[in-house]
Amino acid sequence: MAPTKKVSSRSKSSSQSPKKPKIGSPMKKKLSHTNASPKKSTAKASDVRNVTTTRHPNYQQMVTEAIKTLDSRTGSSRSKILNHIKVTYGIEG
Numbered sequence: 001m002a003p004t005k006k007v008s009s010r011s012k013s014s015s016q017s018p019k020k021p022k023i024g025s026p027m028k029k030k031l032s033h034t035n036a037s038p039k040k041s042t043a044k045a046s047d048v049r050n051v052t053t054t055r056h057p058n059y060q061q062m063v064t065e066a067i068k069t070l071d072s073r074t075g076s077s078r079s080k081i082l083n084h085i086k087v088t089y090g091i092e093g
Helices: 009-016 038-050 059-070 078-089
Strands: none
Touching (some): 059 078
């Protein structure tokens, strides 16, 4: 008699067995407590983002204006520029 080859049942069964689907989701969805429909709330959110009001120009324009206004022959210090921006535009920093 010829020796028979033994094939381990583990390697065949583990590679051929289908994956089990996960039961339940790991993350819970947040429930909305508002009565408004999703379309309305989305429209309001986009309107809020589009409307931005600034009370002052951008940083570069503020610094340039401060240097021109201070008009020092020896240059303007950072503290004087910052103080001018605080006083003129009401920015705390």
